[in-house]
Amino acid sequence: MNRLFQPFLELQGISVVYPCPGESLCAVNQLDLQLEQGEVGCLLGASGCGKTTILRAIAGFEPLQSGMIRLAGRELSAGAQQIAPEQRGVGMMFQDYALFPHLTVEKNIGFGLRRQCKAERVARIDEMLELVGLQAERKRYPHELSGGQQQRVALARALAPSPSLLLLDEPFSNLDVDTRERLAFEVRDILKQAGLTAILVTHNQAEAFAIADCIGVMQQGQIVQWGTPLQLHEQPANDFVAEFIRREALLTQRSQALMRDVS
Amino acid sequence: MGSTLHIGRFWLLAAACITLAVLAPVLTLTAHALQGSTGHWQHLLDYVLPHAMRNTLLLLLGVGTVTGLLGVGSAWLMTAYSFPTRRVLNWALLLPLAVPTYIVAFAYQDILHPIGPVQGVIRDLLGYTSPRQFRLPDVRSLGGAILLLGLVLYPYVYLSTRAMFATQSASLLEAGRILGATRRTVFFRVALPMARPAIAVGLSLALLETLNDIGASEFLGVQTLTVSIYTTWVTRSDLAGAAQIALSMLVLVVALIMLERYGRRRQGYSQNQRSRTVQPQKLTGPTALVAICLGWLPVVLGFVAPALYLLAESYKYLHQTGAVSQQLLASAWSTLYIALVTTAVTLAMALVVAWASRSARSSGRQRWQQVFKLASLGYAIPGTVLALGLLLPFVWFDSLLESIVALFVERAPQLLLMGTTTALVIAYCIRFLAIGVGSLEAGLARIPPSVEQAARLLGETPGGTLRRVHLPLLRPALGAAALLVFVDTMKELPATLLLRPMNFETLATWLYAEAARGTYEEGAIAALAIVVAGLLPVILLAKAQFSPQTRRLSG
Numbered sequence: 001m002n003r004l005f006q007p008f009l010e011l012q013g014i015s016v017v018y019p020c021p022g023e024s025l026c027a028v029n030q031l032d033l034q035l036e037q038g039e040v041g042c043l044l045g046a047s048g049c050g051k052t053t054i055l056r057a058i059a060g061f062e063p064l065q066s067g068m069i070r071l072a073g074r075e076l077s078a079g080a081q082q083i084a085p086e087q088r089g090v091g092m093m094f095q096d097y098a099l100f101p102h103l104t105v106e107k108n109i110g111f112g113l114r115r116q117c118k119a120e121r122v123a124r125i126d127e128m129l130e131l132v133g134l135q136a137e138r139k140r141y142p143h144e145l146s147g148g149q150q151q152r153v154a155l156a157r158a159l160a161p162s163p164s165l166l167l168l169d170e171p172f173s174n175l176d177v178d179t180r181e182r183l184a185f186e187v188r189d190i191l192k193q194a195g196l197t198a199i200l201v202t203h204n205q206a207e208a209f210a211i212a213d214c215i216g217v218m219q220q221g222q223i224v225q226w227g228t229p230l231q232l233h234e235q236p237a238n239d240f241v242a243e244f245i246r247r248e249a250l251l252t253q254r255s256q257a258l259m260r261d262v263s
Numbered sequence: 264m265g266s267t268l269h270i271g272r273f274w275l276l277a278a279a280c281i282t283l284a285v286l287a288p289v290l291t292l293t294a295h296a297l298q299g300s301t302g303h304w305q306h307l308l309d310y311v312l313p314h315a316m317r318n319t320l321l322l323l324l325g326v327g328t329v330t331g332l333l334g335v336g337s338a339w340l341m342t343a344y345s346f347p348t349r350r351v352l353n354w355a356l357l358l359p360l361a362v363p364t365y366i367v368a369f370a371y372q373d374i375l376h377p378i379g380p381v382q383g384v385i386r387d388l389l390g391y392t393s394p395r396q397f398r399l400p401d402v403r404s405l406g407g408a409i410l411l412l413g414l415v416l417y418p419y420v421y422l423s424t425r426a427m428f429a430t431q432s433a434s435l436l437e438a439g440r441i442l443g444a445t446r447r448t449v450f451f452r453v454a455l456p457m458a459r460p461a462i463a464v465g466l467s468l469a470l471l472e473t474l475n476d477i478g479a480s481e482f483l484g485v486q487t488l489t490v491s492i493y494t495t496w497v498t499r500s501d502l503a504g505a506a507q508i509a510l511s512m513l514v515l516v517v518a519l520i521m522l523e524r525y526g527r528r529r530q531g532y533s534q535n536q537r538s539r540t541v542q543p544q545k546l547t548g549p550t551a552l553v554a555i556c557l558g559w560l561p562v563v564l565g566f567v568a569p570a571l572y573l574l575a576e577s578y579k580y581l582h583q584t585g586a587v588s589q590q591l592l593a594s595a596w597s598t599l600y601i602a603l604v605t606t607a608v609t610l611a612m613a614l615v616v617a618w619a620s621r622s623a624r625s626s627g628r629q630r631w632q633q634v635f636k637l638a639s640l641g642y643a644i645p646g647t648v649l650a651l652g653l654l655l656p657f658v659w660f661d662s663l664l665e666s667i668v669a670l671f672v673e674r675a676p677q678l679l680l681m682g683t684t685t686a687l688v689i690a691y692c693i694r695f696l697a698i699g700v701g702s703l704e705a706g707l708a709r710i711p712p713s714v715e716q717a718a719r720l721l722g723e724t725p726g727g728t729l730r731r732v733h734l735p736l737l738r739p740a741l742g743a744a745a746l747l748v749f750v751d752t753m754k755e756l757p758a759t760l761l762l763r764p765m766n767f768e769t770l771a772t773w774l775y776a777e778a779a780r781g782t783y784e785e786g787a788i789a790a791l792a793i794v795v796a797g798l799l800p801v802i803l804l805a806k807a808q809f810s811p812q813t814r815r816l817s818g
Contacts, residue, residue, distance in 0.1 A: 059720055085719040092720045098713035102735045111731075112721030161722060 006073060007034035008197055009058075009165060014067030014077075016053050027053040029221040030067070035199065035214070040191055042200045042208040044244075045218030051201045053221075055167045058199070059092050060085035072164050091163030095170040097154040099142040105129075105153050106138040112161040128156040131190060148179050155187065159194065166191070166198040172207055184210040205245060217241045275631065278619035281612050282638040285693050288652025289513065289644065295655060296506040307495075307504055312511065315491040319515070321405060322412070322480070322487060323470050329413025330469045333561050334420025335462060339450060340558055342428040345543035346551040352558045354805035357422070359415040359565030361797035363754045365478020365771070366790045367415045368408070369778050370569035372482055373576075375402045408483045414565035416472055420465035422804075423526075427461035428454060433541045446544075463526030467519045474515060475645040477757040478771075482778055488512045489757065492647045496761070502654065509648040516643050570794060576787035591785050594768035595792065601684055601769065602752040605691040609748050610741060612692060613699025618729065620700075621707050639697035646694065646757030653690055653762065657681045682764045690758045695751050699744045706740025707733065743803060750800050754793055 011033040018025045027050045035041045043051040056062040058069055060082060069077040071090070076083050099108055109128050113121045129135045132152035142150055151171060158166055171187065172180040188211045191198050202208055208215050209229045216223040217232065217240075225237035236242035337356055341349065359367075375381055377394040391397040401407065431454060439449040480487045488508055496505035546554050581587070616638045623631035641649065657680040664679055680686045710733060718728040734741075756771040763772060770789040777786035 059716070061716055084724075085716070086722045086724055088720075090720060092717065094713040094717060096711060096713055098711065098717040100714060100718075100732055100736075111718065111723075115722070157717075157721070163720075 006070070008037040008039075008072060009033070009035040009199075010068075010070045011054070011058070012068045012070070014054075014057060014069060015065040016050070016057055016062050017065045027221055028057065031222055033216065033223065033226070035197060037197055038195050039213045040188065040196075040198045040200065040211055042202065042212030042215045043218055043223075044202060044205060044208045044215050046203055046244075049218040050221040051218050052169055055092070055169050055199065055201055058165070059090055059167060060088055089161075089164045090167060091158035091161065091165070092167040093151075093154050093158045093169065093171050095173060097142075097150050097174075099150060099153055099157070101142055104139050104141055105134060105145070108142070108153055109157045109160050111157060124160055128160050131159070131193075132156045147175050148183060151175065151183065155190065159190075159196070164197065166196050168198060168200040170202055171200065172202070172204070180204075180207070181210065187211060217244055274615065274619040274622060277615045278635055278638070281616055281696070282635055284689075285638050285641045285696060287656050288649050288693070289640075290652075291655045292506050292509055292513070292648065292652035295503065296510040307507055311491050311495070311504075312508065315486055315488045315508070316511065318405065318486055319474070319488045319512075322408060322485065323473055323515070325405070325409030326412045326416060326473045327466055327470055329409060330417040330420045331462065331466060333413060333417035334465055334469075335424050335455070335458070337417070337558060337561060338421050338424040338428055338458075339454065340554060341425060342454075342541055343446070343450070343543055344546050344554055346546040346554040346558075348555055348559070349543075352562070355562045355566075356558075357418050357801050357805050358562055358567075358798075360418045360804070361794050361801045362415045362566060362569055363478075363756070363771075363793060363797065364412055364415055364472065364476040365482065365756055365775065365778075366573075366793060367411050367565070367569050368479035368482040369774065369786060369790060370572045371402055371407075371411055372778075373783060374568065374572050375399065403482075403484045405485050408480060408485045411483070412473055412476065412479060414561060416469040417561060417565070419469040419472070420462060423461040423465035423468075424458050427458040428541070431457055431541065436541060460526040460528075463522050467523035467526065470519050471516070471643055471645075474512065474519070475647075475757060477647060477760065478775055478778075488515075489645060489647050492651060493757070493760065496651060502651075505651055509651050512645060512648055516645065516648075520640075520643050570791075573787045573791040573794065576783070577791050580784055580787065587788060588785060590768070591773065591789060594770055594773040594789070597767060598753055598769040598771075601687060601691075602749050604684075605688050605695070605752045606745050606749045608688055609692045609695050609699050610745055613696055613703050613744065616696070616700050617703035617707055618733075620704065622725075625712060639700050641693040642695070642697035644694065646690075646755060646759075647761060649694055650690055650758040650761035653686065653693075654681075657686055682762075684764060684767065687759065687762050687764075687767075690762050691752050691755060694755070694758065695748045698747045698751065702740050702744035702747070703737060706737045710736055743807075746803060747800050750796050753796050 011031060013030050013032060014028060015026065015030055016028040018027055029050075031050075031054065033041075033054075043054060045051050053062055057064060057077065058071075060076065063082060064077050064079060066079060067077075068075060068079070071088070074083075075081075076088050076090075100111065103111065106125050106129070110121055110125050113124055116124070125138075126135075129138055132155060134149060134152055134156070137145060137149060137153075142153065145153065151174070155171075168187075172183060175183065184207050191211075200208070200211055213228065214226065215229055215232055216226045218224065219240055225232060225241045227235075232241065232245055236245060341353060341356070373379055377398045382394065382399055385399070386392070386394070386397055389397060402411070435457070436449050436453055439453045440446070444452060474489065476487075477489045477493060480490050481493075488511065492505045492508045492512070495501050495508060616635050620632050620635040623629070623635070644652075661679055661681055680689075714732060714736075715728055718732045719725070723731060753769070754771060755769075756775060759769055759772055760775065763769070768776070770793055774786045774789045774793075777783060777789070
């Protein structure tokens with residue numbers, strides 16, 4: 001019964017510290033975050049604000065200094081106690097996609113399905129290829145694909161083992177502006193269709209607004225404001241949020257105007 | 264700081280054991296030499312060491328000068344000038360690397376023999392009829408050894424210096440010209456000082472090879488430290504004495520390693536500058552001819568002449584007898600066999616060290632990484648010193664095992680390590696581990712960490728990630744390392760001479776025995792086989808060294 005009151009994903013007072021010569025650098029400081037099942041959250045902030053570190057902590061690549069991470073009622077990290085990344089049931093899409101260069105598209109997607117029997121595996125790969133529309137490229141190698149295609153393979157590969165949570169680390173930063181916007185909506189459709197819970201990390205406000213149900217604006221290892229895109233836009237919690245959102249919007253407008261002028 | 268990307272303790276422990284094994288010979292040697300009786304030391308100090316040390320130092324000085332002149336000279340020639348055949352010469356200059364020092368000495372001893380082909384032609388030209396009337400200075404001398412070693416070792420200097428010149432920015436040299444310096448002054452005042460770190464690296468490698476050499480010095484009658492160690496142990500059975508000479512040799516090794524470290528430390532700055540490279544000046548007419556002659560001279564003397572000689576002798580022998588002897592075939596097989604085993608074991612060990620080192624770094628344990636660097640020191644230890652340092656651990660291990668087994672079995676067991684091929688393989692592994700580790704670390708560095716993390720999040724364990732992701736991606740690096748280790752094992756002479764089992768001959772020891780007996784007949788065939796095998800890594804090296812550059816030039 002307790003589950004009803006427990007959010008699907010919960011980060012409770014987590015801190016991550018990087019050891020530096022001389023002093024320790026606090027990348028994430030006493031951070032709380034909650035996400036309901038099926039929700040798509042987004043961490044928005046400038047580079048170096050600790051947003052990627054949070055993803056890596058959820059994935060199990062960064063040990064926690066303090067705090068607790070719980071997913072679907074299971075404690076993933078509590079202080080020094082940690083579950084290994086491969087046992088967390090968390091999927092991740094990397095900024096550089098991290099496709100295995102020696103494997104074809106279908107083998108990349110099937111990488112995490114080793115424990116299933118062959119028929120199941122093939123069926124799941126087919127399903128994923130159809131989801132991202134890459135049936136024709138199944139025998140190709142990553143280096144033979146365009147940036148957008150690589151990104152979709154990375155998404156399909158992360159989704160294939162049906163993770164309970166998907167992490168997306170700057171998924172669109174390697175793409176050109178036009179593809180970026182189109183794919184952002186496409187990815188949102190795919191996530192919603194699959195009913196997935198996901199966290200996206202980006203420094204681009206347009207991406208955040210296009211994909212997320214909830215957005216957390218980050219500054220110096222802490223979430224300054226957590227809310228829907230509308231709330232952020234209309235009721236910014238402080239000057240930093242207001243300026244961050246507005247400047248981003250301004251920049252986007254200006255770059256779009258520039259693009260128009262050029263073309 | 265701990266991390267969930269656990270380095271399995273297994274990897275750390277295994278890599279630490281390997282590192283310890285590499286250091287074991289040096290440690291036991293030091294311990295043994297320090298407790299050796301003073302009587303030996305006095306004798307050595309009076310009669311052996313001064314002479315051997317003087318010879319070794321003169322040899323190092325001479326080889327350093329010759330390799331420096333040939334290496335830097337040809338590197339600058341190839342960088343600053345363009346002339347016919349330059350493209351071929353670019354990689355041909357590496358060919359002498361395929362000829363081990365003892366083979367070049369073996370070949371030239373015959374080529375330059377008073378009744379050999381060269382002196383015969385000179386006498387005919389000058390109208391003399393007998394060697395008594397005219398002969399060239401004997402190649403069996405310190406001077407001969409310096410020249411011959413220099414001829415096959417200069418590519419180390421050429422390689423590193425050429426790479427350095429290639430990355431030097433043209434604008435720096437042009438700045439020198441604008442400021443009123445001639446082409447020649449620019450070379451001495453700008454290009455050469457800037458290339459000093461690279462020259463230091465190349466020289467230290469060439470001089471380590473010189474220290475390691477036993478065959479050439481012995482054929483040419485130069486009593487070096489290496490030769491003294493060998494004779495002190497083999498003919499006088501004086502282990503403490505040999506250990507003491509070996510220790511004094513390690514002092515030289517440390518000095519050379521420090522030279523190399525100095526070079527590597529300073530190398531960083533200049534390679535970061537990426538800009539226009541030097542445009543070679545086109546030479547025509549007589550100057551081009553001079554450039555061609557100068558450029559090809561080291562190739563002809565260091566590779567073409569000895570290779571042709573070996574070919575001719577092999578042909579002559581096969582023509583006369585029609586077949587090679589059973590013993591030679593047997594030694595070829597044992598060479599192949601032991602080189603294959605060594606390659607497999609060395610690569611496995613290198614993989615453990617490289618993987619543990621990478622995991623240590625990615626989980627923030629830099630201190631472990633520093634420790635694992637020591638595992639690559641074996642390459643600097645001369646083969647004779649290494650073999651000597653391994654004798655004692657082997658004996659201890661055998662007697663320990665014997666006393667354990669004696670508790671259960673009546674009959675005394677046979678020696679497990681001493682005088683077996685296992686001992687030989689261990690020595691080779693320690694010596695060549697650095698090649699494998701270096702190659703695999705470079706390969707691992709090219710695999711982004713995100714690829715590893717992706718595999719983990721897709722449910723793969725660390726071991727499974729290594730097997731399914733890293734090993735397939737490391738295949739080229741593994742292949743290159745395997746080739747290098749294989750060929751270096753085939754060529755190895757000093758450690759093999761000391762550690763091989765009774766009646767066990769490799770091609771190298773076969774050649775050594777033939778040359779020592781003065782029976783040259785089949786030696787040429789064994790030498791030819793070694794040189795041909797040695798060509799493979801040279802081709803690999805030439806490809807790796809020059810392909811990115813040519814691509815950059817054409818692109």
